[in-house]
Amino acid sequence: MIGFLPLAERAVDAQLATLINSGRLEGHKVALSATPTTIELADTMKGILEGAGIEVVSVTNFQSPSSDQFAIDNEMDVNFERWVSEGADAVVAVPGASVPTTGALSRNGWDGAYVVTDSPGTDLGLLEGFGYGAEALVGSIAIVPADNADLYEAGQAGVKECIDTFDNAFDDDAPVELRPEDLRTSVVGLIVRSCQALELFKMIAELAGPDLTNDSFDAAADEIGAFTVTGVLGGSLGPGKRDYIDAGTALFVFDEELQRFVLG
Secondary structure (H helix, E strand, O other), X not given: OOEOOOOHHHHXXXXXXXXXXXXXXXXXXXXXXXXXXXXXXHHHHHHHHHHOOOEEEEEEOOOOOOOOHHHHHHHHHHHHHHHXXXXXXXXXXOOOOHHHHHHHHXXXXXXXXXXXXXXXXXXXXXXXXXXXOOHHHOOOEEEEEOOHHHHHHHOOOOHHHHHHHHHHOOOOOOOOOOOHHHOOOHHXXXXXXXXXXXXXXXXXXXXXXXXXXXXXXXXXXXXXXXXXXOOOOEEEEEOOEOEOEEEOEEEEEEEOOOOEEEEO
């Protein structure tokens, strides 16, 4: 079993390295906002940040089930009061907690620094669907993977070649018109993931050789080391490592005029 996405611990290492190297948290007192299932990950993040000389003054989560938004919002408002009372002037959402964290910060008039760490937290339509404002995003940054449109426009990671190959394979009766103006649609994401899956399998299977079995495939994954596939800035497999992505997060800033995050 080859997992395409990184394990949570490895992903957060890469995210925080990008964040720490940016210098955006220097001199800040940080609150970490987690979910019920990510409180241990929050403790890992706390250790990484403190190891880099960044002060973490508060770590919170909520206990309500995900189906009870009203209860979550109430808990998050209490957490907000804790962050303020404990002296935080920057909030970092633990991956998976960005959406309710943004809601709490926007409701309560947060004017400190804010770091989003998951892609749903950058989706203003999703925030609106939950009834959350986006006021807290003004001046915020996001440490998330670059999306397909960003990579296409930058000519990076083979995304343009993947989409253009698929696009050019159809005539005028194509079920979906795939041109640059459509790059933020879910269909394009499916195309890129298809390229990723095919390339990932191909690289390992070719190294395994013509006698392809579970054992030879597994042995090839042990040996292959670093290689890249479409839409990924860095990845590898090796002994004991079956999650592929090593790099891929980038720093985004919220553009108030465009009302979306753009590459920083």
